[in-house]
Amino acid sequence: MIKNLKKQNVWFVFTPYLWLVLFFFVPLALIFKISISVSEWGMPPYRDLFSFSENGLKINSTLGNYLFIFSDPFYIRSYLNSLSLAFTSTVLCLLIGYPIAFYVAKSKPSIRNILLIMLIIPFWSSFLLRVYAWKVLLQGSGIINSVLIHIGLITEPISMLHNHYAVILGVVYTYLPFMILPLYGYLVKFDLNLIDASNDLGAKPLNTFVKVILPLSLPGIVAGSMLVFIPVVGEYIIPEMLGGSDKLYFGKIIWDEFFVNRDWPIASALAMSGIVILVFPIIIFQLMYAKYNFKNE
Amino acid sequence: MNKLFFKIFTLTIGFSFLYFPILTLIAYSFNDNKRVMVWKGFSLRWYKELFQNEQILEAFYTSLKIASLSATFATIMGVMIGFSLTRISKIPARPFFIFLSSSPLVMPEIILGLSLLLFFISSNHIIGFPSSKGQLTVLISHITFSVAFVAVIIQSRLSSYDKNIEEAAQDLGTIPNMIFWKVTAPVILPAILSGWLLAFTLSLDDLVVASFTTGPGANTLPIVVFSKVRLGLSPEVNALSAIIMLIVILAAISIYLINRSNIKK
The missing domain is CATH 1.10.3720.10 (MetI-like)
Incomplete structure (x- = not known):
């Protein structure tokens, strides 16, 4: 009996939980990521945050966009x-x-x-x-x-x-x-x-x-x-x-x-x-x- | 006497302010002139053109479809959230769950729309889903922002009613699994209905999020109307406003009459 209740509870909690993580939280995290990326021509019009080159991992992050806005x-x-x-x-x-x-x-x-x-x-x-x-x-x-x-x-x-x-x-x-x-x-x-x-x-x-x-x-x-x-x-x-x-x-x-x-x-x-x-x-x-x-x- | 005068004065001014623009729009929808505000004579010409305008009719069906699906899914998940937050104590990362289920309420729709669009584009790049923007992406976005509104309604209803009913049902031997369906759900049914109705109107009314997440073949009514009136006026839109007002007024009056007969009983 208790097991049944728990099963229902798991569904009740995790269906909306997963939905909101996927379609609310991840998109917000994504715009944060893009906001610290360098813009460039192309599709998508920004450079990837991490790129691998001969010298190893390179992080292309910038605060430039924020500095630009606030200046x-x-x-x-x-x-x-x-x-x-x-x-x-x-x-x-x-x-x-x-x-x-x-x-x-x-x-x-x-x-x-x-x-x-x-x-x-x-x-x-x-x-x-x-x-x-x-x-x-x-x-x-x-x-x-x-x-x-x-x-x-x-x-x-x-x-x-x-x-x-x-x-x-x-x-x-x-x-x-x-x-x-x-x-x-x-x-x-x-x-x-x-x-x-x-x-x-x-x-x-x-x-x-x-x-x-x-x-x-x-x-x-x-x-x-x-x-x-x-x-x-x-x-x-x-x-x-x-x-x-x-x-x-x-x-x-x-x-x-x-x-x-x-x-x-x-x-x-x-x-x-x-x-x-x-x-x-x-x-x-x-x-x-x-x-x-x-x-x- | 003075007080009564002030009261009638305030209410008259207030309601005139609320109704004057809408009523003017309705009056001018019968104007037989392409220039919206220059009165030429009475005609039903714009209604006829409205009902022959395939673009508007199609957008209307799209909107109704998305709104009813979105309201249904949002209500199901809103009930789940409301129930979880008031009845289930062991939720992993509970504060995070509360944050997720309430912050869409305060998130400007422009930010919501932008983030969802960028998300859909990225996920299309990475896993190929959604394959293109369209009705599905608008539907997902509408569900996402409506859930929070339904959850608030359900939560306030659930936290104000007597939990003892559920315990009594348990003592009387109801299978725990059935308690929600047999006891809780019927009690909160009015809240579920008003949550659905709210989610339906939110979806039907949304322009900003839909504009970001829409694609070919998924123009909702607000998107089409906005494209028509953004730069100028449109007599067809006047006729459309009149029809929408009529539907809303009829709905409001019928709800009023149902309420009154319920009270009399």
Whole structure:
């Protein structure tokens, strides 16, 4: 009997284990390897890390790709642009999303369920098409320009596309549901009597919000912010569709290095640096946050 | 009164922001003009062209096929991970296993796509597999990033339910091998379903990873749509958006109605 259980367990553990080692870990190790290789013409476009010659084993490894990236302000700026885009849009999503989540959670159950469905619909519909919708709206001949001209605010269509404000708008729009839904999840469990109690005890509304509501919805804020911040850091589609050349972002740079310049070692080195600069801080934050929560419990 | 006004005001503005772009797109899908934003008159012309566009239709089938296969495999492995992490204590290099099963969640898709593509090319050089890039490589990539999402859902469900049920089943003489199938799986069925649905949408929606790992004959819907709208606008894509929105709205309403009738019972 015990043997049977173990057999099942072995399958349960090792099927996903092997899969993830093979298709997640090995590919990451591979881009690390390529990132310290010397680029050269040919296929694959880099020199093998180890080569045998008359003098024995030779290691063709280099840190040159990393030095190249970090000596060029172009690449460093793209990392900073991505971080600042992720930060700005997370804050904006929180500022816009919090009141919406709060009032949806506070509505009567019958209305609440309908509003919840209305929040989920954009969440489910195609990401790419929602970005495209803004491309249509912001066109020179688009509806926003037409309305502005019609009411006489402007005489000529203004160009609203292809700049980093359009990118921020697109990001906030597409990621807003990712912020609202976890916030709603925590706020709906929240006992409304606590607000009345706080009011009865003489707290001003602002005080009630800062001292009662906000701390209790903190896990929702953290969860929502993570869901926005993490994917936006590597975002490629939105800058490509709505952005221009005024600000370049990390995702697009990797894409271009690989597909346009065909420079595998540089693209790999950019990806590895991206993991260290953009992903590690998130993992460390999550570990610290988990520890903090554990202590508080 | 003031409070109520503020509430209605916030919700109106919020929901208008969420819906205005989508609704505009749908409205203009009925526009009988090649220039997307200049209204000429009502017509169903773009819907007709959409349904005659072989490239889009084929991409749609490819996407559905990859998404349903990817969701199924990802769910199976996600359940295995969730079960392993909550029920099996002896996992070799457990922290490494946790790292593997959770870090795809925080890995930018562009890095994931790049690393998988380079991996497929290298493994093709070394062992000749996969012989070419195509639907199989996209499928493998989609399974890989979806597994982590399913695992999180299953894990949170498994860690919140009472383990005593499993022990009771064991005391009552259920063969340990069957406990998972007869006791655990039925209890976590809703989590399994929502995991599958999430993996399905992740695959259907993915552009970046698919662009890296795709090859001849494996253009998914997002890849085709992206190639159409990257540089300009496309009235056919407007019609496509309207159809997708309709499907999503119908799905959402039916789920709402099912939930409501369940609550009433």
